[in-house]
Amino acid sequence: GRYRQIYRLSTPLHSEVSRLRFTLTTVKLGNFQDRHAAAETCDTVRAFTGYLTLFDASCTVLMWLLLLQGKSVSLTNFFRIARNTMIMCFNKEPGAAEVEQEYWRIVEQRHCHVAVHYGKVDTNTHGSGFPVGKSEPFSKHGWNLTVLPNNSGSILRHLGAVPGVTIPWLNIGMVFSTSCWSRDQNRLPYIDYLHTGADCIWYSIPAEEKVKLDKVVHTLLQANGTPGLEMLEKNIMISPEVLCREGIKVHRTVQQSGQFVVCFPGTFVSKVCCGYSVSETVHFATPQWMNLGYEAAKDLKCRHIAKPFSMEKLLYQIATAESKRENGHILTTISALLKDLRNIEMRQRQELYEAGLLSSARYGTHDNSLLPGDGRKKPRKWLALESSERRCQTCQHLCYLSMVVQENENVVFCLECALRYVENHKSCRGLKMMYRYDEEQINSLVKQVCGKALGKTTEKWNGASPIKPPPKRGPRKRETVEVSLSRLSSSHLSPAAVT
Structure with a gap:
């Protein structure tokens, strides 16, 4: 119907077919009886990036799939490879049920x-x-994933452009x-749109399971002690039949x-996938996802x-932006998280100070709008650090509020890992704390958010509604059609499957 026209009127997918190049991931199904045999085979492949496990229906023999990084190809050449592969596997264009049956037959028989x-x-x-051009139809439609x-x-x-997320x-x-x-490792919901090609079979297990x-x-x-869910995140495929049999x-x-x-x-x-297909995916999140x-x-x-x-960045960006709008619903949702984050941050800073870390400096460019009423002059010079340098080398945590830098070796620690480093080395020599906001600014923002959240909650219970001035008329702009995300995610984050 209506939403199919988004793809039909979309020109980028067609106009860039010959220029689009990407790196393939090759999946090879091998008859390996155990993990050691798979590992020996993997050692001979420099491009090996992982292995994929499949269970047969009887769950008695394991099948291992090698995931190999392939060469860079154009979309046109990929389509030719996909077409030839389909011809080799099937005499005629198969349906989803036929592909699914053949897929699990290959896994089970291992021939x-x-x-x-x-x-x-x-x-x-x-x-x-x-479509992304301003003059193109549906370029501003709410169901357009861009x-x-x-x-x-x-x-x-509030995050801005983040590859693989927004x-x-x-x-x-x-x-x-x-x-x-x-x-998703961040437990984010996401939406997938199949632009063109063959059907795709989705299996899903609700979060409640x-x-x-x-x-x-x-x-x-x-x-042997490793949590099952952590194992499941390591490129493992288990037959739905086996899982259903286990309840x-x-x-x-x-x-x-x-x-x-x-x-x-x-x-x-x-x-x-049941054949050549091109789909597009992006994440979204409602306020209820924050916890x-x-x-x-x-x-x-x-x-x-x-x-x-x-x-940390997401919380502070939301707090800064929504405090201006006085969005009571969102502020109420994040107030408890913001206080918890503040308490952890202040406690770790104090522990480092008591451990002897006295050297500190402000870094980065922080939001001037963090404290609207703060008229103090900011230092002209800031110590700039690349985003790649803000990741703790121990726990891979992205440091936003603060970090500890070992200046001689250009090593970054989060505050928690810095505390362990100081405890192990019995010294703070060469370490320096870098912070984005000082204690006064953090406390002021938390107080501001909690105050407005409490005020909105009080107004709700008292039945009062603030009088808003009529909106000012501005220049007429092209209308943007938005989709209510309540239709995509339930208000209580129901752990339903895909719909």
């Missing part, structure tokens, strides 16, 4: 090797499949191309060209996993 390719393209570099990150209902708009990416696949079981899923995967993989709820849907699929926070998802995202950020820090964006 042959199958190698297919898969590509992931950053649209910020190569262009989106959606517009969705700036939707007024998505708090991710910048959409293209997924280019062929028959049997597989996305293994995974969930995570405790049971952890036990089942731990048992199946014999993880796990697995949902299945077939995505066709011109259709959207929305994945809710914490949902485990896998996907199998889940804050806990996910803590978990990633404990596991020393690099995050694509800083949760």
Whole structure:
């Protein structure tokens, strides 16, 4: 219907077909009986990036898939490879059910090797499949995934352009191309649109099944102490039939060209392509996601996993922007998180000071709007650090509020890891604390946010509504159609599957 026209009127996907180049990921299905045999084979491949595990239906023999980084090809050549692969595997154009049956037959019988390719393209570099020109139809439509990150209902708009988060990416696949079981590491919801090509089969496990899923995967993989969910995030594919037999709820849907699929926070998802296909994906988040995202950020820090964006930065950007708008709903949601973040930050700064770290300096460019009433002059010179230098070398945490720098070796620590470093070395020599906001500024922002959140809550209970002046008439602009994100994510973050 209406939304299919977005693709039909989209020119970038067609005009840049001959110029679009990307690096392939080759997936090879091998008959390896154990992990050691797979590892020996992997040692001979320099481009090896990981291995993919598949269970057969009886769950008695493991199948290992090698994920290899392939060569850079154009979209036209990829289409030819996909077409030839399809001809080799099927006599005629198969349906989704036929591809699914053949896919799991290959996994279960293990009589042959199958190698297919898969590509992931950053649209910020190569262009989106959606129209982006100002004069093009649907270029400002709410369902255009280049517009969705700036939707007024998505708090991710405060992050700006972040590759793989607020910048959409293209997924280019062929028959049997597989996305293994995974969930977004930040527990972010996301939306996928299939521009063109064959159907895609999606399997999903609701977030409410995570405790049971952890036990089942731990048992199946014999993880020896490693949590099952952590194992599941390491390029592992388990047959839905096996999971259902173990009592796990697995949902299945077939995505066709011109259709959207929305994945809710914490949902485990896998996907199998039924032929050549080009889809586009981007993240979004409603205010109710903040608590889940804050806990996910803590978990990633404990596991020393690099995050694509800083949760500290997101919280402070939201607090700064929404305080001006006096958005009571969002301020109420983030007030408790902001206070917790403030308490942790101040406690760690104090502990470092007591440990003997007295050298400190301000760095970076902080928001002048953090304290609207603060008229103090700011220092003219700031110590600039590249974003790549703000990642803690120990836990990979993105440092935003503060960091500790070992100036001689140009090493960065977050405050928590700096405390451990000082405890181990019994010295603060060569260390310097760099901070973006001082204690007074942080406390002032927290007080401002909590005060406005409390005021809005009081007004709500008293039934009072502030009188707003009529909006000023400005120059007429082209209308932008927005999509209410409440239609994409329930108000209580229901852990449903894909819809």
